[in-house]
Amino acid sequence: MQWKLRDIVVTAVLATACGAIYLGWDLLYKFVPSSINPVVAAGFNGLWWIAAGIVPYIIRRPGAAVLAESIGGFVEFALGSPYGIQAFTIGIAQGLGVELGFMMGGYKKYNLAWMLFATGLGGIGNYIYSYFYYGVNEYTVLTQIGYLVVTMLSGAILSGLLSKWVGDAVKRTGVLRNFAISRPIGKAS
């Protein structure tokens, strides 16, 4: 399961694009839901680690989730995210959460259920980080539980489901012929 140079470059290309999407999401997020209710707002969280879903789904290498999400977060930060350098550090936390999920599958399971599971775990990374940095620890216990559950669900849908959907569509175009996603299951090299 060695990383090829092509895997790395494509990881960076996709993660960079995700970083730009994150920046747009930052702005949208702050003006739409956060002033309504933190639990509702948590429904938006999942998209912030879509790089950790789409890249491992295509590349299928150990560390893909963390690497992709770190790059995405760094690009978001460098483009002028309102979260400053935290866009980068929370990216690492979210990426680690998803990475844990794929690691538990031995980097061999990338079916729909596993995608939802792994990207849902990204929500735990997001929760732990936000607990310390974004004042989630100050919320009432009920709000915190709601925040965690909605965040994980959001991750499973906006990061996991969307990644699988987009990834499969791209696979059908034939450009992923040289990537792990196109190799028969069980033969991931």
Place this chain on the structure above:
Amino acid sequence: MSVTETTQLAAPEPWVEVCQLTVTYPGQDTPALRNIDFSLFEGEAVLVIGPSGSGKSTLAMVLAGLIPESVEATITGQIRHAPILQQPGAIGYVFQDPEAQFCQLTVGQEIAFGLENIGCQPSEMPTRIKNALDTAGLAIDTQAPNYALSGGMKQKLALAADLAMDPKFLIFDEPTANLDPEATSQVFAEIGRLIRSGRTVLIIEHKFEALLDIVPHLVIIDRLGQIRDTGPTRDVIRREWDWMMAEGLIPEGLSTGFGRENLIRQRGAGAVHSEKPILQAKDVSYTYVSKRLEKRLKKQGRSPSYALRRVSLDICGGELVAIVGPNGSGKSTLLNLLAGLSKPTQGVITLPPAQPGMIVPVAFGFQNPEHQFIFERVADELANRFVDLDIPDDVQSLLQDFALQGQAEQSPFALSQGQKRRLSVAVMMRDPHLAYLLDEPTFGQDARTEQYIMTRLAALKEQGKAVVLTTHDMDLVWRYATRVVVLVSGQVIFDGPPQDLFYRTDIMSQAHLLVASDSTNPDDEGIETPKLGHRFIEVDRRQAQSPIGRLNPGWKLVTTILAMGIAMFARNINQGIALGLIPLVLLWAGAWLTPWQIIKRMSPFVIFFALYTWTLTAYSRVGPHTPTFWFLWYRLSWVGLDNGLVLAFRMLASVAFGILYVSTTDVTQLVVSLTQNFRVPPRFSYGTLAGIRVFPLFEEEWRKIRQARALRGKDIRRSRVTRIVTYALPLMTQAIRIGERVAVAMESRGFKGLAAESAGARTYYFDTPVTVWDFVYLAFVVILSLGILIWIR
């Protein structure tokens, strides 16, 4: 240009030899190359031609050693490289796509990348870079950002990057596919010089005609991937002329001597067309500069640069108008304006009114056909809606007409280049329109597909429609156009029948339309610089020279993250304010930003700080005896407000430290530092940099796809979510393709083995030294932050 005799007999052993070679790509049933026997000796120069998809590039990549190492394929037969070619950098490879072979941000770094891979001493690098630029005929500053170069300059840069490594064997894989005729002839002239100097060279070209005098040996590959003929160029051409005509390798109407007068003479007299114009441009000017900037420039008495200046055109039915001119002369801009895709800055464009039974009166074809595809099946694409298994008759006949039978179930993105182009033209022609505008419709197509498309466009013209296209291909103009518009720097310098232009060599040379004139004037103009890109690619000189700008980028990142981590422990407003002040003061005193610049950069974030405060004011956990207030359905508390303010100030510190970092750090230096100082394998750091570099291209792609979607009419009933996915598809396929090509290009420049694995196995163009000041800065920030937490209550 005269034929130079090569020294074939000087070397007894071939440099590269393949025997009975068959190459099959994964997932393909038929091999790309079959039973190839080929050898190349020192000092030889070979031209490889063949129909598109015949495996020319595959052969080149085998000879370069890229297949099967960098590009996977199943190989049978033997490949043998002489020892001299087995060292890294011994084989140089110039690729077709100028966008997809760079991995660095500036000209100097780009050339140095290869030198770093072969372990060249840093002290020698500047000389070798300068010599390579001279040899490649590129007079440009090494600090220039390479994404702002024109297509021709990019190909010369790619050549220079190879030449710097002193390659023994150079391969050109359709190096001029994206270039205008003059840039093409400049590249050909460079190739000619290299051949005359005795360099071993292999060239693949679609438009090979001008090379026949330059390259002494010719290899022809047929559609099946077999070598059809090989030998001295003139003999092979004489032997294979009929076959080449039949295969569409030679445009019809050319005599054996490639004379052009025939083409012009064969044409009928002036075109007949209706009097009433369909499209009209009156005194049209266009600038990419925004309205606000334009106003400001005018106030200062300067005028913004115009992509088009006072262009007036009437386009009537029954005309086939070709818009020609050098790269960056405003051809595509004019076409976009005529299609109503963008609005002129000054002047008026008159489009035809809506017609009964027509979705849109004007159809538009993008240069990259992928931009036009909305559906995931060819049949759906042609029907412009989801059709299931029963494909309607009109779609069936379109499939037939455009030689796409059997592809109905395919994804449009999975088609070959020629098929994609035919599909996009078929989509345009499915519905009736008054005018058909096409941006470089024959770009990257072989003569056969080109003829296919052009005869259809000519038929539309005969029906009284207006056809307007941009092109670099003068043969197409001579053969099909009824009228030529020549643009130079946004101005029309010629507008009339091609017969008149043919004899105006003065205009032709001004517009870079002459091939094979060994022109050396480097007046290539840079293309428009992408806007998003330089936000994190360029650092102001003043900031770069400031004390913080000179720190080691890697350690500075460590300090920044530590400072942010410590700020997390701020528990009251006083601590928050004090911690927020540190980066603000550093921005001024350490990074030399003016207070006004600091306010400007921080101001977008103020509203976010307010929102943090509000969220916590309304949602904080409060003790039982804390006073709270109800406002609408919110329960507000002073404790919450306090929490919110602390969080806001923590965020202020985080954002300000971030701005401090970004405005003083060059991304390339960060990458080099990660490898040099933190021992990140070069594969990961440089690979990531190469990926990030691709990013500015997205902006352009995004814009084009949006326009293409706007043109497809309103009858596409799809959910919004589905549309986002289809929108993402062309972007992602393009991104992945470019990423893959960049990776192959990097490996072709010696970025493999130890040079890619280990930080110590390569040399560095510039150093990112770690000095005592990096630790002074780290200690200062950490101790000050901790001190604030301990002493301020």
